[in-house]
Amino acid sequence: MTDGAVAELAGAARPTLEEVARVAGVSRATVSRVINGSPRVSPDVLSVVERAIAELNYVPNRAARSLAARSTMSIALVVPEDAHRFFGDPYFADVVQGISERLDDSDYVLNLQLTHPSSPSEKTRRYLLGGNVDGALVVSHHSGDHFLASLGRSLPVVFGGRPLGEVANPGDYYIDVGNRAGALRGVEHLVTRGRRHIATITGPDDMPASVDRERGWRDALEAAGLEATRLERGDFTEAGGIRAALALVDRHPDLDAIFVASDLMASGALLALEERGLRVPEDVAVVGFDDSRYATRGRIGLTTVAQPAQEMGIVMADTLLRLLAGERPPHVTTLGTRLVERDSA
Amino acid sequence: MTDGAVAELAGAARPTLEEVARVAGVSRATVSRVINGSPRVSPDVLSVVERAIAELNYVPNRAARSLAARSTMSIALVVPEDAHRFFGDPYFADVVQGISERLDDSDYVLNLQLTHPSSPSEKTRRYLLGGNVDGALVVSHHSGDHFLASLGRSLPVVFGGRPLGEVANPGDYYIDVGNRAGALRGVEHLVTRGRRHIATITGPDDMPASVDRERGWRDALEAAGLEATRLERGDFTEAGGIRAALALVDRHPDLDAIFVASDLMASGALLALEERGLRVPEDVAVVGFDDSRYATRGRIGLTTVAQPAQEMGIVMADTLLRLLAGERPPHVTTLGTRLVERDSA
DNA sequence: TTGAAAGCGCTAACAT
DNA sequence: ATGTTAGCGCTTTCAA
Numbered sequence: 001m002t003d004g005a006v007a008e009l010a011g012a013a014r015p016t017l018e019e020v021a022r023v024a025g026v027s028r029a030t031v032s033r034v035i036n037g038s039p040r041v042s043p044d045v046l047s048v049v050e051r052a053i054a055e056l057n058y059v060p061n062r063a064a065r066s067l068a069a070r071s072t073m074s075i076a077l078v079v080p081e082d083a084h085r086f087f088g089d090p091y092f093a094d095v096v097q098g099i100s101e102r103l104d105d106s107d108y109v110l111n112l113q114l115t116h117p118s119s120p121s122e123k124t125r126r127y128l129l130g131g132n133v134d135g136a137l138v139v140s141h142h143s144g145d146h147f148l149a150s151l152g153r154s155l156p157v158v159f160g161g162r163p164l165g166e167v168a169n170p171g172d173y174y175i176d177v178g179n180r181a182g183a184l185r186g187v188e189h190l191v192t193r194g195r196r197h198i199a200t201i202t203g204p205d206d207m208p209a210s211v212d213r214e215r216g217w218r219d220a221l222e223a224a225g226l227e228a229t230r231l232e233r234g235d236f237t238e239a240g241g242i243r244a245a246l247a248l249v250d251r252h253p254d255l256d257a258i259f260v261a262s263d264l265m266a267s268g269a270l271l272a273l274e275e276r277g278l279r280v281p282e283d284v285a286v287v288g289f290d291d292s293r294y295a296t297r298g299r300i301g302l303t304t305v306a307q308p309a310q311e312m313g314i315v316m317a318d319t320l321l322r323l324l325a326g327e328r329p330p331h332v333t334t335l336g337t338r339l340v341e342r343d344s345a
Numbered sequence: 346m347t348d349g350a351v352a353e354l355a356g357a358a359r360p361t362l363e364e365v366a367r368v369a370g371v372s373r374a375t376v377s378r379v380i381n382g383s384p385r386v387s388p389d390v391l392s393v394v395e396r397a398i399a400e401l402n403y404v405p406n407r408a409a410r411s412l413a414a415r416s417t418m419s420i421a422l423v424v425p426e427d428a429h430r431f432f433g434d435p436y437f438a439d440v441v442q443g444i445s446e447r448l449d450d451s452d453y454v455l456n457l458q459l460t461h462p463s464s465p466s467e468k469t470r471r472y473l474l475g476g477n478v479d480g481a482l483v484v485s486h487h488s489g490d491h492f493l494a495s496l497g498r499s500l501p502v503v504f505g506g507r508p509l510g511e512v513a514n515p516g517d518y519y520i521d522v523g524n525r526a527g528a529l530r531g532v533e534h535l536v537t538r539g540r541r542h543i544a545t546i547t548g549p550d551d552m553p554a555s556v557d558r559e560r561g562w563r564d565a566l567e568a569a570g571l572e573a574t575r576l577e578r579g580d581f582t583e584a585g586g587i588r589a590a591l592a593l594v595d596r597h598p599d600l601d602a603i604f605v606a607s608d609l610m611a612s613g614a615l616l617a618l619e620e621r622g623l624r625v626p627e628d629v630a631v632v633g634f635d636d637s638r639y640a641t642r643g644r645i646g647l648t649t650v651a652q653p654a655q656e657m658g659i660v661m662a663d664t665l666l667r668l669l670a671g672e673r674p675p676h677v678t679t680l681g682t683r684l685v686e687r688d689s690a
Numbered sequence: 691t692t693g694a695a696a697g698c699g700c701t702a703a704c705a706t
Numbered sequence: 707a708t709g710t711t712a713g714c715g716c717t718t719t720c721a722a
Contacts, residue, residue, distance in 0.1 A: 014475075014476055016698095016699055016700085017699065017700060017701095018699075018700090026708075026709085027708065027709045027710075028699090028700080028701090028709090028710095029701080029702080029708070029709060029710080029711095030707085030708060030709075032700065032701060032702085033701095033707095033708085035700095036701085040707060040708080041707070041708085042707060042708085045707080045708080059471055059474065059475035059476070060475070060699085060700075061412070061475075061476060061698085061699050061700070062408075062411075062417075062475065062476070062477050063407075063408045063409075063410075063411035063412040063417060063698080063699080063700090064408075064412050064698070064699030064700040064701085064714090065699080065700055065701075066407075066408035066411075066700090066714090067406070067408040067409050067412050067698090067699080067700070067701090067713095067714045067715065067716085068699075068700040068701040068702080068713080068714050069700075069701055069702085069714085070701090070714070072407075072408060074456075077457065082442070083438050083439070083441055083442035083445065084435070084438050084439075084442070084638075086432075086438070087431075087432045087434075087435065087437060087438030087441070088435065088438065088638070089432075090429070090432065090433065092432060093428050093429050093431070093432030093433065094428070094429075096428055096432070096459070097427070097428035097429070097459070100428065100457075100459045104468060109456055109458075109472060109477070110456065110457050110458075111419075111454055111455065111456055111457070112422065112445075112455050112456070112457040113454075113455075114441070114442075114445045123449060126404055127454060129404065130359075130404035130405070130406075130407065131359055131404070131406060131407070132407050132454070238642065293429075293433070297583065299616075361714095361715055361716085362715065362716060362717095363715075363716090371692080371693085372692065372693045372694075373693090373694095373715090373716080373717090374692070374693060374694080374695095374717080374718080375691085375692060375693075376716095377716065377717060377718085378691095378692090378717095380716095381717085385691060385692085386691075386692090387691060387692090390691080390692080405715085405716075406714085406715050406716070408714080408715080408716090409698090409714070409715030409716040409717090410715080410716055410717080411698090411716090412697095412698045412699065412700085412714085412715080412716070412717090413697080413698055413715075413716040413717040413718080414698085414716075414717055414718090415698070415717095
């Protein structure tokens with residue numbers, strides 16, 4: 001910061017708490033109490049101090065605060081996905097929107113940490129473990145990363161989505177979506193509509209959401225006495241959906257419905273079906289999952305299992321905030337889904 | 346932080362600089378010099394200190410550092426767009442990817458500030474002006490916000506995209522894309538291909554990128570002696586592209602080409618054209634802008650003007666970093682575009 | 691090249 | 707209810 005102009009900007013006459021104290025004619029401790037909303041301040045002193053703060057346009061110095069209070073008032077948003085995956089998926093958009101919304105009501109700020117899915121960079125590790133944030137929010141479809149999985153032992157962390165494996169580290173906090181129940185509901189809908197040869201396009205088998213939705217599909221078929229043999233694995237991309245749907249119709253010409261684990265893949269499936277000259281829903285009914293913008297983007301509206309992505313964000317943030325406030329929020333919160341009927345099934 | 350477990354986690358035995366100094370048998374000042382890469386440290390002392398740092402697994406406390414050094418080592422990423430717009434646009438994904446990439450090589454971290462497009466919240470204002478960050482990066486298609494427009498006077502700021510209006514605040518730093526030249530090139534391509542009734546679908550007229558691309562379209566038509574009358578304004582969404590294209594073909598049945606100001610809108614236009622039974626490129630040639638994933642998503646590949654979005658992010662971050670380092674980077678950097686030929690024109 | 695010492699701006703006991 | 711007094715962990719003159 002050797003540049004004069006920049007230095008001047010950066011250091012521009014920001015009043016300190018001490019100056020506020022002087023102007024208000026009180027001690028620094030009192031000003032500090034006012035700032036932190038302590039109840040131990042008399043009304044008149046309060047107003048005098050507030051006036052001084054307004055007059056001087058005082059804004060507390062965050063670094064000093066952090067140092068003295070041993071808390072940074074910031075939260076890391078860890079995204080172990082590459083930017084395209086992250087941004088391309090409307091689900092994340094909603095989650096982040098929700099997080100951002102909830103945090104707006106707090107004094108915490110969000111630090112974005114885009115990190116490589118396979119292994120967070122040294123910088124990220126240092127950052128997270130170096131006391132730069134008070135807590136972390138981890139959003140990703142993936143999981144299984146060693147570092148992140150154990151992050152909860154060194155820092156208050158809330159995961160979006162159930163960690164991989166039947167049980168998470170005991171003590172972990174996570175917000176899950178009723179993926180299995182939602183998928184079950186979606187497939188039931190297909191059954192109700194008279195479909196009998198119901199296939200599924202799943203996501204990668206290393207993602208809990210994917211595994212759970214596949215289970216729901218099986219649950220529903222089993223309950224209906226149908227066989228769960230028509231399965232193709234996708235990768236949560238549109239291209240993957242196209243590929244999987246093509247493989248499915250070629251391998252199982254009798255299929256009359258597909259439950260797809262995400263709207264984006266479903267959107268690809270719709271394209272593939274059209275390509276093969278199959279009508280939706282007449283020949284093949286399709287149910288997606290998400291209720292993202294992809295559900296209404298194509299020629300025909302996608303019937304889909306809606307998951308409350310934005311609420312996921314809100315609840316994640318809320319849970320972490322409660323944790324930081326010393327409360328004991330539930331370790332697992334499961335959010336419900338609902339079926340949104342459109343044209344495809 | 347009254348919760349025992351949380352408090353313990355947060356305060357877990359992090360060694361201080363002082364302890365490193367003790368272990369290394371030197372003064373705190375020396376350790377500080379080592380940390381900050383000062384040249385005034387003898388090789389042997391350097392290695393002793395480094396060993397101590399490694400041994401203790403020492404990570405400097407950011408707050409203390411900020412307080413003492415009067416710099417926060419963090420940068421705000423201000424996004425005056427609602428989350429959906431932001432995340433839905435692959436352009437932003439690339440920009441953020443670029444920013445994140447460049448920042449990975451630095452000691453700065455990114456603070457995400459999603460703010461309302463029309464007027465940043467009080468919290469955001471306080472945050473930015475309250476000395477919480479050393480500088481800011483503003484990415485948005487919009488501009489014209491008073492607060493953000495004047496932000497550059499209080500803090501080192503780099504804008505992505507040219508600010509609205511012919512000239513920016515003198516002193517502002519921004520990275521622009523050769524939108525006009527790019528559009529010109531795209532339309533020239535159409536002219537070369539023998540098209541004579543070339544329409545355009547623009548973006549909102551309050552976005553510089555949009556205005557510039559429209560200009561480029563006019564430039565090209567004028568240079569070719571063609572008339573620039575077939576224009577429809579879109580909104581940079583796919584639905585908008587559909588709407589605009591429909592309006593265009595209905596109003597100008599003679600049209601034989603459309604230059605669309607974004608791939609997403611072009612993708613909509615392709616849908617609309619198909620809807621009307623027009624073949625692409627035989628009946629109507631289409632050129633988009635961006636070279637985003639939407640360019641290759643549809644049935645037919647989109648010929649488009651590629652803009653270096655990721656580079657935009659890299660250059661933005663780089664410019665801010667240089668500014669913060671006291672250098673004098675150029676106020677305006679214009680990035681080039683190039684035509685990517687696929688099937689649509 | 692190294693160390694001593696004085697803060698950076700705030701919070702948090704502890705007194706009063 | 708308010709003030710006094712120590713720091714929080716680091717950087718940075720200034721001397722040596």
